[in-house]
């Protein structure tokens with residue numbers, strides 16, 4: 001075994017939580033080691049999450065656009081997908097970005113160990129690498145950024161071919177005839193979109209009576225309608241209660257949550273996308289006295305301290321919004337705190353994007369939230385059908401919805417269903433970060449014709465004075 005080396009900071013997990021934490025800590029003068037078991041750094045997000053899914057979504061969006069160019073007067077013959085080519089595109093994006101992360105760590109003189117890390121003590125981590133095990137010492141802190149794994153169902157053993165998690169659904173070798181998606185969250189809707197565009201019939205089974213739970217219910221309903229028009233089939237308010245194989249197909253028994261009869265859904269591929277659970281199993285948390293909460297997350301205080309002195313946790317493993325950029329903000333804030341600063345995460349302005357087409361993006365409070373909390377608010381809406389650029393782009397679906405405080409006019413939440421909503425939301429994020437009122441955006445010049453004009457008009461609508469509706 002190798003001799004023990006010591007670092008100020010030892011980070012377990014090189015995903016979007018761990019690696020920005022390492023870079024920021026190094027910028028602030030700390031010596032840092034990152035331990036990750038994957039070949040490519042970047043965690044779930046880069047290897048089997050955000051990045052490969054977006055590469056497939058981008059490729060298939062182009063396919064779908066190319067099929068519909070005639071409405072623009074552009075004639076393209078024989079448009080078709082070459083699945084191998086699409087997968088090569090995905091692989092290249094993932095590899096290049098992963099190599100980029102490795103480069104960034106080298107540039108910041110962060111030591112990188114490939115292997116499994118487990119806690120031996122509050123200041124000692126064992127790394128099990130391919131060529132043996134060794135220990136690293138943490139003189140200041142150990143950071144757990146081990147992320148999450150796909151949750152599964154006991155009845156449906158994952159083989160990543162016929163019954164798949166999102167990881168398998170990113171690498172199918174042929175488009176399924178019928179893809180059954182269990183769970184109507186963003187992962188199911190995004191990967192369902194990919195395979196629908198590549199020719200699969202897609203059925204989404206969801207226990208709740210709405211898709212993308214957690215988003216503003218008006219926006220969820222609007223997205224539901226658009227996806228249905230695209231050919232998605234939805235089986236909402238239903239639970240999968242059993243399954244069996246029938247030849248090469250999987251037959252799912254589904255039961256309504258309310259009254260009604262059981263039914264069956266037959267599919268050649270089933271995607272289980274029911275959420276993610278924290279990855280804590282092999283960290284030996286108990287050796288330092290850390291007990292995960294009821295749902296498996298590591299409890300931390302506002303400074304990301306766990307119950308063990310000198311051990312911190314960030315990212316998916318501590319729960320909250322399980323998003324890459326939330327993990328990144330936490331990693332940076334923690335690094336700043338460990339270097340003596342006052343790093344802080346503003347959880348009220350973390351955007352969330354569902355990368356269907358149109359995209360659904362949101363930041364801040366939902367109308368459902370505000371109602372439940374008894375907050376007096378005003379709503380401004382503006383449809384993309386009334387936006388000139390959306391018209392030129394033939395994007396008629398979607399709307400911008402702005403929620404503002406009835407008394408102060410402060411923007412409390414913005415929800416956008418529409419073309420490039422994931423980019424458009426950032427104007428709202430930025431102004432909310434500065435505590436803007438709807439009136440502030442309403443009085444800000446927006447270039448014409450552009451999609452962001454729809455946000456301005458929705459802000460004008462808060463005061464019932466839209467110009468273009």
Ligand code: FAD
Pocket residue numbers: 012013014015016017018035036037038042043044045046048049050051053115116117118145146147148166167187279282283314315316317322323324325326327
């Ligand atoms: P992770 O990214 O999970 O990284 C943890 C790393 O630690 C992993 O590499 C893991 O292998 C390693 N590890 C764990 N335990 C150990 C150990 N004991 N020793 C060594 N290494 C260990 N989020 C977004 O914001 N936008 C998106 O578009 C988006 N799309 C997604 C699509 C899919 C299909 C999925 C599955 C997720 C998506 N997410 C998206 C969520 C995002 O991937 C996570 O929120 C994010 O990766 C969390 O970062 P993290 O650093 O906490 O953990």
